[in-house]
Amino acid sequence: MALLERIIKLTTNPGAVVLDPFCGCGTTVDAAQKLGRSWVGIDITYISIDLIIKRLQATFGQSVMDQVVVDGIPYDMQSAQRLFEKSPFDFERWAVSMLHAQPNERQVGDKGIDGVRRFIIDSTTVGKVLVSVKGGKTVPPTHVRDLVGTVHNARDAQLGVLITLNDTLTRGAQEVIDTSGFWTHPANGQDFPTLQHIAVRELMAGxxxxxxTALAPYISAQRGIEFVDQGKLFG
Structure with a gap:
């Protein structure tokens, strides 16, 4: 980070545009934002774009996104459907990131679990929410029962979330979710449904x-101290 800040200071003036065509984890973007440069970051993976968004928010606060334009990721149901048809794995990664969860590194042999959201249980224990994403038109009750069983049988998982491209579930699948039970947080006594369903349309509506409350799915960047200019991210 310090090296990139030095390079940007030596080679650009405030207000100049910094381009990083392979922005990866966003170090150049972070440095440019901190130094008051406009910037354009480009990367091929949704994980990188999500990582950079979370890094900027962690460093500069949530309001930084008012200055950032993100292109190349789904913005409505039609583009979400196109992403699923083009690359189901990328669709899964994108949907998981919408929950502030971390996508699995592998998409084969994952037992239907596509990502994990972590949260604090106590000073020594981190809990897990297992996230499963389904883009098909229907989700059979057997899959939902398997997901409930995976949550119950996992030694370090407490909760599960099913994300679907379709807005509704079959009656049988919904009944499995409704009868999955609850998990009580030992720190505050709050009850959470063991398994919950949310549709992509609902996620996109906020x-x-x-x-x-989720732990940051990626390593947080060092908090910045300067207010900065608008940037643009391309996925």
Whole structure:
């Protein structure tokens, strides 16, 4: 970070545009934002774009996104459907990131679990929310029962979330969710449904399931101290 800040200071003036065509974890973007440069960051993966967004928010606060334009990720149901048809794995990664969860590194042999959201239980214990994403038109009750069983049988998981591209579930699948039980947080006694369902349309409208506050899914960047100019991210 310090090296990139030095390079940007030596080679650009405030207000100049910094381009990083392979922005990865966003170190150049972070440095440019801190130094008052406009910037354009480009990366091929949704994980990188999500990581950079969370890094900017962690460093400069949530309001930084008022200055940032993000292109190349779904912005409505039609673009979400196109992403699923083009690359189901990228669709899963994108949907998982909407929950502030971390996508799995592998998409094969994952037992239906596509990501994990972590939260604090106590000073020594981190809990897990297992996230499963389904883009098909229907989700059979057997899959939902398997997901409940995976949550119950996991030694270090307490809760689960099912994300679907379709707005509604079959009656059988919904009944499995409704009867999955509750988990009580030992720190505050709050009850959370063991399994919850949320549709992509709801996520894009800003709705979220009832879950304990998430830990940052990626390593947080050092908090910045300067207010900065607008940037643009391309996925």
């Amino acid at each position: 709705h979220r399931p009832n879950l304990p």
